[in-house]
Amino acid sequence: MTQDILLEIGLEEMPAKYVQASEIQLKEHVQAWLTEQGLEHGEVSSYSTPRRLAVTVQAVAESQADREDEVRGPAKKTALDENGEWSRAAQGFVRGQGVSTDDIYFKEVKGTEYVFVLKKTTGVSTTELLKEWDKIVLGLNFPVNMHWANHHVKYIRPIHWIVALYGETVVPFQILDVETGRTSRGHRFLGKDIEIKSAATYESQLEEVFVVAEQTKRREMIAGQVAALATQKGWTVPIDEDLLEEVTNLVEYPTVLFGNFEENYLDLPADVLITIMREHQRYFPVTDAAGQLLPFFITVRNGNDQYLETVAKGNEKVLRARLSDGEFFYQEDQKITIAAALEKLEKITFHQKLGSMSAKIERVGKVVAALADRFGFTADEKADVQRAAAIYKFDLVTNLVGEFPELQGEMGYKYALLQGEKETVATAIRESYLPKSSEGELPSSKIGALLALADKLETLGGFFSVDMVPTGSNDPFALRRAMIGVVRILINQGWELPFDGTIREIITLQENAGVKVMPIDETLNQFHQFLGRRLRNLLSGEAVRHDIVEAMVGGETRDLSQLFKRATALNNVSKEEWFRPTVEALTRVMNLSQKLEVPCAIEEELFENESEAALYTAITQVKQSYKAATPEEKLALFKSLKQPIEAFFENTLVMVDDEKKRNNRLSMLAELASVLRSFANFDEIIVK
Incomplete structure (x- = not known):
């Protein structure tokens, strides 16, 4: 039963x-x-x-179900003595299994007979x-x-x-x-x-006894009551899923109610009102059909529908005090100039090992300048991004951001516009904080994307250079999120970035500013390991096969947008019949090419057979078409190499005694391996 x-x-x-x-x-x-x-x-x-x-x-x-397990004991020759009697080994074995020698039988395993018994285990209640x-x-x-x-x-x-x-x-x-x-x-x-x-x-x-134990049911109750109230009042209530989950887990018996506040508070920026209501009071803001905020809010009570008017008045009183503070801070902040705010940043420490916030801003400005050149920004774009980089942290010293840190960037955007900055500059200030989570919104503007990228790279380079690398789950400076942000921005913008050179420049900036940094090569090694782990996580999230993930991360990682496209293309063809023999052929090329000690120019007159010449012709044709090809077209090019590679190895001995011929052949294979490695480390792919 x-x-x-x-x-x-x-x-x-x-x-x-x-x-x-x-x-x-x-x-x-x-x-x-x-x-x-x-x-x-x-x-x-x-x-x-x-x-x-x-x-x-x-x-x-x-x-538990009763079990009967077959247990193997010593070999027959060990279980029986010279007189054919059971040895001590056999007797000890059966005693340990709770049976007797009468239960022994023999079975042959790989040519040797062993003692076996059936061990019965009675299931525990x-x-x-x-x-x-x-x-x-x-x-x-x-x-x-x-x-x-x-x-x-x-x-x-x-x-x-x-x-x-x-x-x-x-x-x-x-x-x-x-x-x-x-x-x-x-x-x-x-x-x-x-x-x-x-x-x-x-x-x-x-x-x-007024407890709804199932979380999903409470969630649906809240969402349904909010929707019903919105319909009744003719409101629109945008449901923030994170807020809905949090409120669901704050209550055991949810009842929705609404309150209001004075219309004059609607003169505050919408972001300020929403932050105060959503982040600090756990209220759902209310809008009209056009998305304009209305002077109402919806909240969730942990209880029934008794005395809701009293509860609403209490919530209104608390919110009114918060909004009054916000209004005062907003008015005071408008008296602060950007220049005055930047002066205050000189006294704010970014990190004790990395100097002030002003020093960080200066370093980010230099990184921005280098990246703008690399990514081909126009003169106007360079001027805008340099201006944004020079002032993008000024709102950190404002009253509103001091009280509501969630508004950093948002208030920078608004205050910059109020003080006459260009829309592109103000937008870049707001977008410099994006993405705020691993899957959050990305910068929509080119200027904002570059500033966000430079800020995150400078942060990563700075903390890595002073050996403050995240360990375990400990990541107080959100470096994992910063690295994912870097990857996602580069992919979204289609920018190709040599990480080694960029991080070296950042570390040099730190060193020139008097920061005591680790050896650069050690820092770069840690950085690449950290980047590799983030790439593995992101690729795994795209359902890419584990070995293909390793092949992609182990290859070149300069063009991350192409890396993800290549991973998807490889993953898509990994079950096709041609994939296994082609990868085996390519892997053989990559492995043998590593034996080349000194590369040399390939001399066709040293070729000894048609297969050798045919492979060189095929390699030349692949190289000519490779750069402009899509990932799928590149895989088709590699597929076309299978036959000439196999013919080459069948008819040609690479490691001949003649040094010139040997190096000529190895150089040809190395030339192909270089192309292959720019796509993936094919020797990481499991095809057996």
């Missing part, structure tokens, strides 16, 4: 941003445990609120196995942990209760001073303690 399992961990309120990930982790741990124990079961479901993490498992078997579930509870990992009382255990928040049921029976175990039981807790204000009957009644019983 099967029964359901319920495990609920009751906690102090968890930070909203960790609730969903913790729920997923608990479910994964339970699924792994069920598999490890070999317990047959039905559907596994998970639940979470700010105060609980829970999982239910349907139709769990009463015990599920009730007994579940007593070890304290390991699942304590085995969860969290980004933040805390001690409480005098306990040595650290957890995301203090544990207050644990419900553990198998069917309707409590599974007994204890964590610290908390013993398992069937008592759960309802909503902190509206609910009460409740005795959970079984896993099957878990959700419905909690709803009776």
